Amino acid sequence: MPHIPPEASTVRTVVIDGVEMAESARANVATPPAAPVLPDGLVVVVKEECETCRMVAPLLAALDATVYTQDDPTFPAGTCPIHDGDLAVSWHHQIETVPTLMRVVNGEEVERTVGWSRAEWQRITGMPTLGDELPVMRPGCGSMSIDPNLVDALRARFSGHLLKARRIELADLDDEMELMFDRGFTDGLPVVPPTEERVLRMLQGTTRGAHEIVAVVPPDLVDVTVEKIAINAVMAGCKPEYLPWVIAAVEAICTDAFNIHGVLATTMPVGPVIICNGPDTRAIGMNGAGNALGQGNRANLTIGRAVQLVVRNVGGGRPGGVDRATHGNPGKVSFCFAELEESSPFTSLASSLGMPPGTNALTVFAGEGPRCIVDQMSRDPDSLANTFAACLRTLHHPKLVLGFDVIVVMGPEHARVFADAGWDRERVLTEFHARLQIPGTELVRGANGIAEGIPEHLRDVTLGKFRPGGILLVHAGGGAGLFSAMIGGWANGDIGSKPVTVAVHE
Amino acid sequence: MSKLLLDPTNERTVTTRARVQRPASVAGQTIGLLDISKPRGDVFLDHLQQRLVDAGAKVLRYRKPTFTKPAPVDLRHEIATQCTMVIEALAD
Numbered sequence: 001m002p003h004i005p006p007e008a009s010t011v012r013t014v015v016i017d018g019v020e021m022a023e024s025a026r027a028n029v030a031t032p033p034a035a036p037v038l039p040d041g042l043v044v045v046v047k048e049e050c051e052t053c054r055m056v057a058p059l060l061a062a063l064d065a066t067v068y069t070q071d072d073p074t075f076p077a078g079t080c081p082i083h084d085g086d087l088a089v090s091w092h093h094q095i096e097t098v099p100t101l102m103r104v105v106n107g108e109e110v111e112r113t114v115g116w117s118r119a120e121w122q123r124i125t126g127m128p129t130l131g132d133e134l135p136v137m138r139p140g141c142g143s144m145s146i147d148p149n150l151v152d153a154l155r156a157r158f159s160g161h162l163l164k165a166r167r168i169e170l171a172d173l174d175d176e177m178e179l180m181f182d183r184g185f186t187d188g189l190p191v192v193p194p195t196e197e198r199v200l201r202m203l204q205g206t207t208r209g210a211h212e213i214v215a216v217v218p219p220d221l222v223d224v225t226v227e228k229i230a231i232n233a234v235m236a237g238c239k240p241e242y243l244p245w246v247i248a249a250v251e252a253i254c255t256d257a258f259n260i261h262g263v264l265a266t267t268m269p270v271g272p273v274i275i276c277n278g279p280d281t282r283a284i285g286m287n288g289a290g291n292a293l294g295q296g297n298r299a300n301l302t303i304g305r306a307v308q309l310v311v312r313n314v315g316g317g318r319p320g321g322v323d324r325a326t327h328g329n330p331g332k333v334s335f336c337f338a339e340l341e342e343s344s345p346f347t348s349l350a351s352s353l354g355m356p357p358g359t360n361a362l363t364v365f366a367g368e369g370p371r372c373i374v375d376q377m378s379r380d381p382d383s384l385a386n387t388f389a390a391c392l393r394t395l396h397h398p399k400l401v402l403g404f405d406v407i408v409v410m411g412p413e414h415a416r417v418f419a420d421a422g423w424d425r426e427r428v429l430t431e432f433h434a435r436l437q438i439p440g441t442e443l444v445r446g447a448n449g450i451a452e453g454i455p456e457h458l459r460d461v462t463l464g465k466f467r468p469g470g471i472l473l474v475h476a477g478g479g480a481g482l483f484s485a486m487i488g489g490w491a492n493g494d495i496g497s498k499p500v501t502v503a504v505h506e
Numbered sequence: 507m508s509k510l511l512l513d514p515t516n517e518r519t520v521t522t523r524a525r526v527q528r529p530a531s532v533a534g535q536t537i538g539l540l541d542i543s544k545p546r547g548d549v550f551l552d553h554l555q556q557r558l559v560d561a562g563a564k565v566l567r568y569r570k571p572t573f574t575k576p577a578p579v580d581l582r583h584e585i586a587t588q589c590t591m592v593i594e595a596l597a598d
Contacts (some may be wrong), residue, residue, distance in 0.1 A: 166513040176511065185514050194512045218576075223515040231514045264572030313514040496574045 290478030304336030424458030
């Protein structure tokens with residue numbers, strides 16, 4: 001077995017308080033035996049495969065110690081080893097390295113050393129000449145209880161009973177993928193079956209307790225726990241390191257300000273658009289560059305998908321049910337991307353909405369699908385701003401104003417035109433708003449032969465296309481292409497939905 | 507043991523309740539009309555109110571703050587305690 005480097009050898013257990021643990025017992029959930037108590041005195045855990053263990057083996061024969069062996073039940077020769085065949089001792093006592101030497105008093109571990117350190121072994125055993133013939137130090141090997149090939153199964157065996165979700169038992173002939181479809185759990189695409197092993201691994205991605213309530217999810221207004229979010233994150237295809245982003249997004253959409261109930265129920269084609277900021281967007285591999293709004297990036301796609309699966313499965317919000325969208329849009333499967341901060345000439349979206357720079361944060365916006373803004377000719381900021389204004393004017397309807405916000409996803413080549421002219425975020429937005437002041441005569445019902453429009457009594461006033469703060473600027477996209485995108489919003493403000501920005505916590 | 511999956515849903519058990527029996531007549535009933543705040547919903551409800559009053563009903567009018575959110579708990583309670591029937595108008 002390969003040596004497991006220290007950074008890969010961190011084993012955490014699910015954080016669950018004692019009361020909830022007692023309540024988790026279910027008919028078809030096996031309850032593992034209680035954690036084994038270590039005998040008093042010296043205790044050593046070894047495996048034959050480990051060279052360092054074999055090196056110290058002769059010492060163990062002379063040592064008055066209880067020896068647990070993980071692999072070969074006869075190792076080390078000359079001792080009476082206890083075979084930790086199911087790795088229960090190693091798991092429950094967090095053995096990450098073999099050999100591990102411990103001293104136990106009244107059932108409590110009081111000292112521990114891992115690998116071979118002559119000074120430490122001599123001190124803990126109280127034998128000042130122990131192993132004098134051996135090297136001063138030699139690192140140990142990874143414990144079998146943290147073997148990547150075994151750890152998921154071990155976690156399920158020893159911690160699976162702590163998960164509270166109802167178990168769905170598959171018959172031998174059940175096709176698990178088809179079962180997930182048949183039960184209505186999916187968004188129309190296959191999902192990853194949420195086994196105990198996968199859900200427990202997912203929960204390693206957060207420090208939050210599995211049974212902690214994150215939000216109340218509309219439309220059924222159901223408490224959603226970290227565990228339920230983790231189940232849906234598994235189904236969406238998330239990695240554990242994405243989980244904090246999914247949790248944060250669920251929290252954000254379930255606020256009264258964002259109003260996911262209305263976003264779901266509306267006949268308009270909107271869903272939660274998630275824009276991510278902060279250094280961890282890069283750490284978890286999110287895409288804010290080429291094809292940022294498209295396919296091909298696991299983090300982008302699965303975080304957004306997990307959020308929608310939570311709405312579907314926990315909230316009970318389904319198309320044809322509370323979801324009354326006339327058309328919907330493909331982004332209602334998933335719409336999540338990162339801002340391209342590292343090359344942005346602008347302050348980030350999250351910073352502009354009050355987050356301290358460098359914070360891992362996300363913003364949820366009730367939005368439709370993206371639409372391209374093309375201008376390959378403008379090289380001065382005024383010309384380009386005129387283009388943006390002309391395109392933004394058409395959002396939802398050229399004669400409808402103030403009722404909808406918009407995200408402008410500015411591509412790097414467009415952003416450079418403004419940056420080269422010294423326009424920062426505030427200047428860009430001020431210039432856009434200034435170009436989007438529209439006389440009421442162009443907007444009233446009947447103007448331009450179009451019945452749609454604003455009431456006649458507003459004929460003599462000039463109105464902005466967008467309310468103050470109604471244009472959200474995000475820098476994202478590939479390095480080539482004088483293009484940007486606009487993402488139209490839904491009924492804004494107190495009537496409908498406001499963008500919500502929250503910090504992402506591990 | 508066969509394979510187990512974890513239930514991703516809210517695991518709710520839905521309670522079914524019998525509908526209140528339909529009254530033979532609206533005469534003498536106190537009927538709440540809930541305007542959900544959609545444009546022109548009031549036009550529809552004005553007509554409805556007149557018809558109901560003509561038929562001998564007492565009509566009380568209510569309004570949600572916004573059509574995009576469920577009626578607040580207090581409003582639902584108010585309607586439930588003041589009315590014998592309610593009509594919610596989904597108008598556009």
